[in-house]
Amino acid sequence: MKRFKLFFLICAVLLPVVEATAATGSTPRLNLILPRGIQRGQEHLLRFTGERLSEAEEVFLYEPGIDILELIPVDANNLDVKISVSENCRLGEHVAQVRTARGISDFRSFYVGPLPEVTEVEPNNSLDQPQAVELNVTLNGVITNEDIDIYKVVGAKGQRLSVEIEAMRLGYYFDPFIAVLDDQNFEIAVSDDSFLHRQDGVISLTIPDDGDYYVLVREASYGGNGDCRYRLHVGDFARPTAVYPAGGPPKQEISVQLIGDPGGPISKAISLSAPTGSYSGFTIEVGDRITPSLMPFRVSELLNHLELEPNGDFNQVAQPQPLPTAFNGIIGQPGDHDCFRFSAQQGEAFDVECYSRRIRSGLDPVINIFNAAGQHIVGDDDARRPDCYIRFSAPETGDFFIRVRDHLSRGQQDFVYRIEITRVEPSLAISIPRIDRYSQLRQQICVPQGNRFATLISAERANFGGELELIAEGLPDGITMQTRPMVANLNLVPVVFSAASDAPITGNLMDLKAKHTDPATNIVGGFALLADFALGEPNNSLYHTFTVNRLACAVTKALPYKIDLVRPSVPLVRDGSMNLKIVATRDEGFVAPIIVEFPFRPPGTGTNPQLVIEQGATEAYYAINANADAQLGKWPIYAIGNADVEGPVWAASSLSELEISEPYVTVEMNRSSCAQGEATTIYCKLIHRQPFEGEATAELLGIPPFIEIPSLKFTKDTPELIFNVTTSDKSPIGIHKGLFCQVTITQNGEPIVSTAARGELQINPPAPVAVIADAAATTPATPAAEPAKPKSRLEQVREAANKRRGQ
Secondary structure (H helix, E strand, O other): OOOOOOHHHHHHHHHHHHHHHHOOOOOOEEEEEEOOEEEOOOEEEEEEEEEOOOOEEEEEEOOOOEEEEEEEEEEOOEEEEEEEEOOOOOOEEEEEEEEEOOOEOOOEEEEEEOOOEEEOOOOOOOOOOOEEOOOOEEEEEEOOOOOEEEEEEEEOOOOEEEEEEEOHHHOOOOOEEEEEEOOOOOEEEEEOOEOOOEOOOEEEEEOOOOEEEEEEEEEOOOOOOOOOEEEEEEEOOOOOOEEEOOEEOOOOOEEEEEEOOOOOOEEEEEOOOOOOOOEEEEOOEEOOEEOOOOEEEEEOOOOEEEOOOOOOOHHHOOOOEOOOEEEEEEOOOOOOOEEEEEEEOOOOEEEEEEEOHHHOOOOOEEEEEEEOOOOEEEEEOOOEOOEEEEEEEOOOOEEEEEEEEEOOOOOOOOOEEEEEEEEOOOEEEEEOOOOOOOOOOOOOEEEEOOOEEEEEEEEEEEOOOOOEEEEEEOOOOOEEEEEOOEOOOOOEEEEEEEEOOOOOOOEEEEEEEEEEOOOOOOOEEEEOEEEEEEEEOOOOEEEEEEEEOOEEEEEEOOOOEEEEEOOOOOOEEOOEEEEEEEEEEEOOOOOOOEEEEOOOOOOOEEEOOEEEEOOOOOEEEEEEEEOOOOOOEEEEEOOEEEEEOOOEEEEEOOOEEEEEEOOOEEEEEOOEEEEOOOEEEEEEEEEEOOOOOOOEEEEEEOOOOOEEOOOEEEOOOOOEEEEEEEEOOOOOOEEEEEEEEEEEEEEOOEEEEEEEEEEEEEEEOOOOOOOOOOHHHHOOOOOOOOOOOOOOHHHHHHHHHHHHOOO
């Protein structure tokens, strides 16, 4: 893992950009929660800092164990929140959002730990001025530029000393370095990064002698700034680096070994109730000491099969295991290979997932599958970056071997892995697509009273197809949801939320799910929303994220405007275009421009990113077109707009419908040509695909200058059209390929416009004019010229050669 000297520059440049793009006017914004961590089992006062927090009504929390006691407004950008944290609250990161009368903020995190919290006291920059602290505390500090923080602890020989830091995990690009020094200023342990906590380091050692020891914290490249906060846990608590096996079934007691602690392996029985497929964690308690962060653990319904050494050779693995199963092992020595045997029937398909870095192991795994004769079938290294994945289809019935090793043939006592082999099963998950790459802009549902808000919901299907329908549980009072089934070949569907004019200003976290429209499949997927908390080099890489599984939704104060998308009464035809009418309803005196977007576009259609309903105007037209392969059908569409109401606020139209159909008429256009200054005709055969009433208009567009082609009228019974073409001596000579025939048919008072054909018009140079002179009147008679003498063959060849040379 690399360290970067330019982290302070990235922080100074990137984060203001993120703030600017994510700002949403009167909608609240949450930037930071201080302190960054608190001890469980106590009451605390947290300072929420952001923008437009003065009308705070509620704080959303996504997990139990924390109660909101009181909201204390400080000013427009600061809110104090008094909370009570239970004794059994989950350790680690928790997220919160502020709901105001105007909207819902981004979510931001704070940490819950088991140890008393102590604040750094400067100066503490050298061994001569350390901050003396007791063991088993959490130190809260800040690293400014080139800063070093040093803490002194007293240790006894043979005692465990564990140090771990939360820095990058606090949501800011701060790459920490930690070290333990003796009283002679010698480093006895250091940690820059760790596989367990990535950029955040971990140290656990046995104290060699009685005496004073010093814990040092700095930025890895001696950078820093006022935002480089950390929480440093220092104590004699156990600090294993791996758990074996690294996963198991939920709600069952599982015996595990905790590996990597200087005191040796620790046996523990655990039982987790986390959802299947999650990366949960469990608390480590040894004696009366609690490790301040959870031990990662993969929750899976699969039963565990543990490696039995020796298993480095196929011949050493005698008993095949039936599938599905989970193989667990440790690459404990350099050059170690582990092999397992399983049975499969010909044609059976399986997903083979190797978990290593995803469960915070240092192993960089490589897996290979062989048949019973030892012949290689398939392998993978980094499909899951750097973990492995294979979709395996058994080529024959029989036994197969799977082998796992480290990419660089390394080995270590905590290089645990878990290989889950499961039958290919359907899976489904839904989310809200990003509006802004680095922020949570419009990732919440804020519905103004008597108005609407809309979003797109995206779905990730795996191993199945078909339509999906959305299910919302726990919508706030007064809000209704309007949507359509998501069609089988798309992963997006628009959803419009409406609030009654008398809906109470309230909100909650709702459960949003999707399910297959065929109830026999029983395929259901939940909601997940990812937020980026720490980005940095290279290329805005993600260093820390958080995912929530519920959707924040609220009724907000009424707005002084609404928008409506007028449902078109005619279809948009393939190779056609139309103007969608957007109508704005304004309160008296509200004249601000409204910026309108058209987020959902049926397949094969296109339009501009946005349009503006000008100041004081009440309508505008959104141009949309369909290509020749646009998907036919009736599609849900909506418009969403924002206007400046003490800052931008959003409102959406109701869900409308746009039909895409085949064109009413297509044309077979003949190619035509004429000389410059002459007239010609272009013949067009009409192919009627749908009947229509009244007269239609056909006109040729893309006409070069100085050419006239009058438009023509026709009806559903007209078999052909002949366009008269008039050119002049200024008409451009050449082949003009941009010609196209546009047909306009008016139905239900609205035009249906389509491009019915494309063609060519060739303008040739004018023919040479013969000049006849009056010989008798202008010149005397001359003798008749003698006939030219024929050229010889040699003269003809020379003349041709001279012409080629330009002579």
